[in-house]
Every structure is written in C-alpha cells, then in structure tokens.
Amino acid sequence: MPIPFDKTIIALHGAASGGIINNAEIAIKIAELILENNQGREELELQKPLIAEDRGDGWFVHGSYNHDKKKMGKASWHIYIRKSDAQVTSMFHDYRFPDPPEDVKSIIRAHQSTNLPKEPS
DSSP states (O other): OOOOHHHHHHHHHHHHHTOSSOSHHHHHHHHHHHHHHHHOHHHHHHHOSOEEEEOSSEEEEEOOTTTTOOSSEEEEEEEEEETTTOOEEEEEEEEEOOOOOHHHHHHHHHHHHHSOOOOOO
16 A cells, blocks of 8 residues: 655655754754643743653653653653654653552561562563
C-alpha cells in the first residue's frame, strides 16, 4: 500500500533534517502551546522555564515547578514529543503525596517482606 503523499514529504524532510522537531527550542515551544491549551496560562507560567532533554527519537520536555518534589502537592508536567513527526506520545503530571505515618509504614514493610518475589532456581 503506497504511503500518502503528505506523509512521504514529512518522512523525507524528517530523515534529511534530523526530524520535524530537530532542536530543543522548537520542542519547548510546542510543549508550551500544549500545556497552555490543556492546563491554562497560569499553569504554564508556573512551570517555566521548560527544559528539553534529547532522548534520541524524541524530546522529553518537563516543567521546573517542584521538579525535585521537595514540596507536597503538584509538581512538574512532562511531555514527550517524537522528533520524526511531532507526535506527542505521553503527557503526565508529577505529584508528591504525603508520607504515611510510621505505623502505616511498618505495616507496608511487613507486607512487602512477606511478599517478595522468589529467586529463580
């Protein structure tokens, strides 16, 4: 089955230039548009500056707000943009939940220690 003309042009351009999204600046601009459209200008401003990391086949763009998760509550947004065709393949939001009380932690540890996977023989 032949590839439609428009996809052929995109594929040829992408192969020749390192992808439709071939630099961090473009990836960040696209992520800003997506974040503002989905979460609003206030959230976008809270997340700035956005940071793009080259992951080979795509750009992993994340916000700066509470990226280290030192504060409770919402943290940074993450958007993965494929270089070859600009498709957003994932978008998610980090959140830091409060640590459980010590008595709950001891129950969790006890449960985990009795349900460990067995070593292969």
